[in-house]
Amino acid sequence: MIITQAQLTNYRSYAACALAPCEGVNVLLGDNGQGKTNVLEALYLCCTGRSHRTRQDRELIRWGEDFASVKVESQRRDGSHQVxxxxxALGRRKLKIAGQEASKSGELMGHVTxxxxxxxxxxxxxxxxxERRRFVDMALSQIRPAYYYALQRYARALKQRNEVLKAAAAQHALLNTLDSWDEQLAAAGAELMRHRREYIAKLSVQAGETHREISDGREQLEIRYAPSVTLGDDVQSNLDALFAARDNDLRRMTTSVGAHRDDVLLLIGGRDVRAYGSxxxxRTAALAMRLSELDVMRETMGEWPMLMLDDVMSELDPSRRRQLVSHLxxxxxxxxxxxxxxxxGAEVGRAWRVSGGELTKA
Ligand SMILES: Nc1ncnc2c1ncn2[C@@H]1O[C@H](COP(=O)(O)OP(=O)(O)O)[C@@H](O)[C@H]1O
Ligand SMILES: [Mg+2]
Structure with a gap:
């Protein structure tokens, strides 16, 4: 998949900005604070529906304006797409796919990856x-729209269940509704778990290989799913876990088990990188995770997603930088x-200079 056109209107520092990227390496060059990340953020928004920097749409609208928009055209194996x-500033966001207004936010997924x-x-x-759940959620939502919808159902049921847990002390009759929220939560949760387990298993294989390359074969990275519900990935196991936690949850007025409490473990030589890694x-584990995300997305979609590297080159030592460039x-x-x-030494196809919210071809 490649992006052929992108158009930002009133987006962050840009009043209007259009770019036609090449299918190879596109470079945005400029001093800090000039608007480079803003462009990548806008592209990422079209992939995932979210900014990687904020959950507040308001922040994305250029100061003093009453709306922002991002339009992207992509070319996939199955043809051209437009989102x-x-x-x-006021009201709900709008989504258009191929010029037609879409009613569900999930319709965004898969056109631009x-x-x-x-x-x-x-x-x-x-x-x-x-953070690790977000990493998994953002990738899976793009490659499996069903996953995105399950996430939405899960979040809604979780919110309702938590509201009942809070209100039940004063309104006992509400306790009768818990069974139904548990069922919805368990159904969506089981679906999330199955996708996560499959995805993380693939990720781990790829990341293991990539990490071996980057670390010159000295270390073994493993990515392991650590689900909150340990009984099983099925609906019944989720229901049983929720039921077992109910008394405790009522006391604490929040839901203590389920997919919203899942974790992903990163192990080098069997040890948790988070606690024990240098x-x-x-850094190497983070890089290996992203590179594997790229590989697994390709494997699943049958074509490469595009890749955005925001200020990462300067953060890497020369050998990791070369590893990265060799993947492009x-x-x-x-x-x-x-x-x-x-x-x-990356082979640059097109370059822009970014200054004061304007792009000029370099
Ligand atoms: N909503 C907004 N309206 C106008 N300008 C904004 C908005 N949000 C951020 N900016 C400006 O965008 C610039 C930061 O852009 P960014 O892409 O992060 O820079 P960099 O080139 O360092 O990646 C800052 O100058 C900031 O003032
Ligand atoms: Mg930046």
């Missing part, structure tokens, strides 16, 4: 489970950097 996301590497990736390794090992063949790539020397 447009319109973010009004991409993997983003950013300096914050280290958080996937270092931070708590939420800074270098954590045949993949449409967007690289941001402040210094062209960071490109480490």
């Amino acid at each position: 447009e996301i319109i973010l009004p 991409g993997v983003l590497f950013s300096p914050e990736d280290l958080r996937t390794v270092k931070d708590g489970p939420a 800074q270098g090992q954590q 063949k045949g993949i449409q790539t967007f690289i941001t950097c402040t210094d062209p020397d960071d490109l480490a």
